[in-house]
Each structure stands twice: as C-alpha cells, then as structure tokens.
Amino acid sequence: MISSTPFPNPISTRQAKRYCVFLLASVLFLVLTWECLYVYKNSPDIQRSINSLAGRSPAKPFAFVTMLLASSVTADENNQPVQDWYYNATRLLVYRLSHYPETKSKFPVIVMATRGVEDWKVEQLKVDGAIVKVVDPLYAQDVVDNVNDMAVLDTRWSRMFTKLRIFEMYEYERLCFVDSDILPIRNMDEVFDVREQTSAYLSSFELLNKLRRFLDGKRFREDFSAYDLRRKDFYPYVFAAVSDPGSWHDTPPQFQDYFNAGLFVFHPSTAHYKRLMTLARFPKMYDKANMMEQSLLNFAYSSAGEFPWQPLDWTYNGVWTRKSDLAYLKNVHGKLWQEEGSMGYDPDTSSLWWRAFREMDHFYKEHYSISAWQAH
Structure with a gap:
C-alpha cells in the first residue's frame, strides 16, 4: 500500500540540471536578443548602410575640430617676435589631417579660433585647408560663480x-x-564609429553597470528642471574618450575610469551645452576645476552619472606616450616641440613631432612657397 503525503516528490538531480540549463539558455537568449536590438538601433555602420540603400545621405556632416587661443606672448624681452607654438602645432594638425597621405582624413577640419587671434593666422589656416570659426573666449570668471x-x-x-x-x-x-598638441601618426577616421546612446536602449553591459553603480551607492541623480529641460531632451547623445593612463603605464595601459579631454567624440547639443554651462558654475562639484574643462567633462559624463562616457581604444590618444606605445598609436599627445626631457618625452617621441614639422615646412614651400616658420 502506497501512503499519501502532502509533499510532492522531490525533483531529481537530472531534472534540476535540465531546469538550470533551460533557465540559463532563456537568459542568454534574452540577452542576445537585447544586444541585437541594441546594435541595430545604435550601430553607425548599420545605420549608414540603411541610409545608403535608401538613397539617403546624413543630414549633418562629421568633422574634426580643434581650438586655437590668442597668444598671450607675442614678443620677447628685446621686442622680437616669438614663435607661437600652439599656432604651429595647430597648422601641423591641420596638415596631417588634410594633406599627409598616411593620416589624411575624409572629414573636414575645423579650427575654433578665439577673437584676438591675428588675422594673418586665421587666413593662413584657411589656406592650409581648415574651416575657421572665430568665437568669443569664455573666461573662468564669466563661467564660474x-x-x-x-x-x-x-x-x-x-x-x-x-x-x-x-x-x-x-x-x-x-x-x-x-587638442592642437596632438600629432596624428596613423589615419583615425574610425574614431567616429561610436554608439549613439538613446534613453530606450542600453547594452546589457551598461545595464549591469547601472545596477552595479546603484548597489554601490555611487550613482548621482540630477534635477533636470534646473536646466529647464526634461531628461529625454538630452537623448540621443554621444560622448566617447580615451582613459587617461597616467605618466607611467604599461603597454597597453590599464583602464582608468577617468578620461583625458584632449580627444573626444560627441554630438553637439543645445541641451548638453546648457547643462555643461550650468554645472561649470560650481567647481566644488568637479574637483575644484583642478584640470579645468577636463575636470568638468569627467564629472558631467561620469560613469556614475546620468550620461556615462564610452571608452575609445587607447590608441586614439597617446597621452604620456612611451617608446613602447609608438607601434600601436594613431596619435601622439604632448607638447613635443618643447626641450627634450622637460615634460618627460623621450627623444624618439619628440623626434616624431620635429620630423612631421619639417615635412609640413617642405610641403608648404613646395606648394605655396610659404614656410611653416613664417612669422609676422
């Protein structure tokens, strides 16, 4: 006689394993489905292919942009003109992106020059192939409370x-x-192939990151009414940069959750500009503006915030370049025209900049009968 019991028969070990496998397969299927939707929604390559098949061209173009400030020193103690090395570096950047075969880009180059940059420099940059936009400078006292x-x-x-x-x-x-002190040494057009982030779609990795930040208590929330905007007004957005490895690092460097603002990809936006200008008023929130706009941007696009930054491959911004990095980098970053050793650059890295400068000088003499050393 079989006695009845109020408890069901226990699940066998084999059945339990089957349930676990089924559960894991279901989760994996959902994650992959989400990733496929995410890639379809955000992949630049897919969107360009769809636009191409449909005969549509992008509504707005892509471009590189750099900044040139008016020089604060134009003559030495003997009232002799001095070289404006940031201007020279800007010309070299334009040359490398517009003319040099190994680094020439298919995208235009914009120089945002502040009012006060001499007219002859503006005109020369236009001759060099740059689009020059003259703007009024923003001084700290005009931005910070x-x-x-x-x-x-x-x-x-x-x-x-x-x-x-x-x-x-x-x-x-x-x-x-x-940044104007970046020297392209390989083509970097693929830097634009970053995801456009929408409010509706996050990758599974980003979803897990959001959960982790929430559990760690590191996430901060913003009151969007302070900008007289709604959260959805900030989407879609793009912000991608390269992790700052510090002066001494391995090759490749280890990831740091802090980026260098010498190179970044972004989507110009009224909402994001208004947000940045509002946040900039309060430097105590962003490390007392210790690194000026870099501190602000790291705060505004913190991985713990509402609009986390995307990491670009480290090769796009060789900040604190070491000799062992050169075989991989697309860009070398630093004031390499300065005296060797003054900023920790080794001779191999500094010589790259000077060789490129001489190449530019030869190019302009040959094509325009103008020296790169020209000073007014």
Whole structure:
C-alpha cells in the first residue's frame, strides 16, 4: 500500500540540471536578443548602410575640430617676435589631417579660433585647408560663480572653458575634438564609429553597470528642471574618450575610469551645452576645476552619472606616450616641440613631432612657397 503525503516528490538531480540549463539558455537568449536590438538601433555602420540603400545621405556632416587661443606672448624681452607654438602645432594638425597621405582624413577640419587671434593666422589656416570659426573666449570668471572655489587659475587656463563652445556647433552631427598638441601618426577616421546612446536602449553591459553603480551607492541623480529641460531632451547623445593612463603605464595601459579631454567624440547639443554651462558654475562639484574643462567633462559624463562616457581604444590618444606605445598609436599627445626631457618625452617621441614639422615646412614651400616658420 502506497501512503499519501502532502509533499510532492522531490525533483531529481537530472531534472534540476535540465531546469538550470533551460533557465540559463532563456537568459542568454534574452540577452542576445537585447544586444541585437541594441546594435541595430545604435550601430553607425548599420545605420549608414540603411541610409545608403535608401538613397539617403546624413543630414549633418562629421568633422574634426580643434581650438586655437590668442597668444598671450607675442614678443620677447628685446621686442622680437616669438614663435607661437600652439599656432604651429595647430597648422601641423591641420596638415596631417588634410594633406599627409598616411593620416589624411575624409572629414573636414575645423579650427575654433578665439577673437584676438591675428588675422594673418586665421587666413593662413584657411589656406592650409581648415574651416575657421572665430568665437568669443569664455573666461573662468564669466563661467564660474566664485573663482575662489577653483584650485588653479592662470592666464592661459582661465580661457580653457572656451572649449565648451564646440557643443554649440549644431550644424554638425558628430565632432571629434582634438587638442592642437596632438600629432596624428596613423589615419583615425574610425574614431567616429561610436554608439549613439538613446534613453530606450542600453547594452546589457551598461545595464549591469547601472545596477552595479546603484548597489554601490555611487550613482548621482540630477534635477533636470534646473536646466529647464526634461531628461529625454538630452537623448540621443554621444560622448566617447580615451582613459587617461597616467605618466607611467604599461603597454597597453590599464583602464582608468577617468578620461583625458584632449580627444573626444560627441554630438553637439543645445541641451548638453546648457547643462555643461550650468554645472561649470560650481567647481566644488568637479574637483575644484583642478584640470579645468577636463575636470568638468569627467564629472558631467561620469560613469556614475546620468550620461556615462564610452571608452575609445587607447590608441586614439597617446597621452604620456612611451617608446613602447609608438607601434600601436594613431596619435601622439604632448607638447613635443618643447626641450627634450622637460615634460618627460623621450627623444624618439619628440623626434616624431620635429620630423612631421619639417615635412609640413617642405610641403608648404613646395606648394605655396610659404614656410611653416613664417612669422609676422
């Protein structure tokens, strides 16, 4: 006689394994489905292919953009003209992106020059092939509520918030900002192939990151009414940059959750410009503006915030370049025209910049009968 029991028969080990496999397969299927939807929604390559098949061209162009500030020193103690090395570096950047075969881009190059840059420099950059946009500079005292809350404030750095004005270039769909002291050594057009982030679609990796940040208590929330905007007004957005490895690093460097603002890809946006200008008022929120606009951008696009940044491959911004990095990098970043050793650059890295400068000088003499050393 079989006795009845109020408890069901226990699940066998084999059945339990089957249930686990089924559950894992279901989760994997859902994740892959979500990823496929995400890729379809956000992949630049797929969207370009769809537009091409449909006979549609992008509504707005892509471009590289750099910034040139008016030089604060134009003559030495003997009243002799001095070289404006940031201008020279800007010309070299334009040359490399517009003319040099190994680094020439299919995208235009914009130089955002502040009012006060000499007219002859503006005209020369146009001859070199750049689109020049002259803007009024943004001084720290015009942006920050209380400059005494800032860690550093000197003549040149006080104008670095001017970089934020590139977010006003609404006629472009996507821009890649490049510091003028960056030297392209390989083509970098693929830097634009980054995801466009929408509010509706997040990758599974980003969803897990959001959950992790929430559980860690690191996520901060913003009151969007402070900008007189709604959260959805900020989408879609793009912001991608290269992790800053620090002066001493391995090759390849380890990822740091802090980016260098010498090169980043973004989507110009009224909402994001307004947000940045609002956040900029309070430097105590972003490390007392210790690194000026870099500190602000790292705060605004923090991985713990509402609009997390996307990492670009480290090869796009060789900040603190080491000799072992050169075989991989697309760009070398640093004031390499300075005396060897003054910023920790080794001779091999510095020689790259000087060789490129001489190549540019030869190119302009041959094509325009103008020397790269020309000074007015």
